[in-house]
Amino acid sequence: MAQTLDQAVKIAGYYPALATSVLHSAIGTETVRAHFVHAETTFDDREVRRHMTVLVITDTRLLRVHMDDGAGHAGAGAAHEASATVETTALGAIRNTAMTHVVHEPERFSEGDLPSELVLAVGGSVHSRVDLEPATCGDESCEADHGYTGTLTSDDILVRVSLIADGADSIRALQDFAGVLQGAIGARG
Numbered sequence: 001m002a003q004t005l006d007q008a009v010k011i012a013g014y015y016p017a018l019a020t021s022v023l024h025s026a027i028g029t030e031t032v033r034a035h036f037v038h039a040e041t042t043f044d045d046r047e048v049r050r051h052m053t054v055l056v057i058t059d060t061r062l063l064r065v066h067m068d069d070g071a072g073h074a075g076a077g078a079a080h081e082a083s084a085t086v087e088t089t090a091l092g093a094i095r096n097t098a099m100t101h102v103v104h105e106p107e108r109f110s111e112g113d114l115p116s117e118l119v120l121a122v123g124g125s126v127h128s129r130v131d132l133e134p135a136t137c138g139d140e141s142c143e144a145d146h147g148y149t150g151t152l153t154s155d156d157i158l159v160r161v162s163l164i165a166d167g168a169d170s171i172r173a174l175q176d177f178a179g180v181l182q183g184a185i186g187a188r189g
Contacts, residue, residue: 005035005056012039014052014067015082022065022084023054030058034180036173038159038166053159055177057184062089062122064157087157094124094185099178114163114171120178122157 003011005023010016039052049069056063063086070081102117103109132150136142161170 005032005037005054008035008037009054012037012052014039014050018082018084019052019054019065019067022067022086023056023063026063026065026086026088027056027058030060033057033059033184034177036159036177038161038170038174040165055157055159057091057177057181060091062091062094062157062181063087064089089122089124089157091184094122094181096123097121097178097182097185098123099175114168116164117160117162118171118174119158119160120174122181124156 006020009019009023012019034057036055037052038054039050042049042051051069052065052067054063054065054067056065065084065086067082067084070083098119098121100117100119100121101115102119103113104116132148135146135149137144137146159174161174163171
């Protein structure tokens with residue numbers, strides 16, 4: 001990591017004082033082993049929104065801090081707002097990681113070239129999704145209550161960087177971060 005976490009947050013430029021304060025509070029007295037900072041801007045029909053995701057590995061935890069622009073409160077003199085969410089996952093609770101390498105024009109790819117895109121997925125995050133639907137017995141005319149059936153799916157942490165949009169340094173930084181994370185959880189892939 002060529003930059004400290006504080007330097008990377010400052011360079012990203014997305015409310016660096018707020019981001020640094022939230023990160024310092026989440027990290028506490030632990031040592032930062034690795035970090036990855038990814039700021040992005042999205043556009044829709046009416047708005048430009050900024051987001052920033054910061055991943056931090058300490059000796060015991062993976063922290064994910066995600067910051068978003070908010071709409072602010074309605075009314076005259078409404079102020080802009082931002083929100084910051086901190087997810088903490090014990091390194092021992094991480095089940096897996098997956099790194100997807102996307103290469104445009106693979107026939108031209110050579111050893112040492114960077115992929116066009118990288119997607120890091122980390123299994124074992126703190127969020128899960130429950131999808132429920134009424135259970136049936138298969139008889140279309142049956143009106144009995146058969147309860148519910150459903151699935152519980154964990155929402156993995158996903159980070160995507162693109163060579164075109166984010167640059168070569170961002171691709172390399174995510175590769176480096178993933179290597180430290182895989183070593184910290186005892187998996188190489």
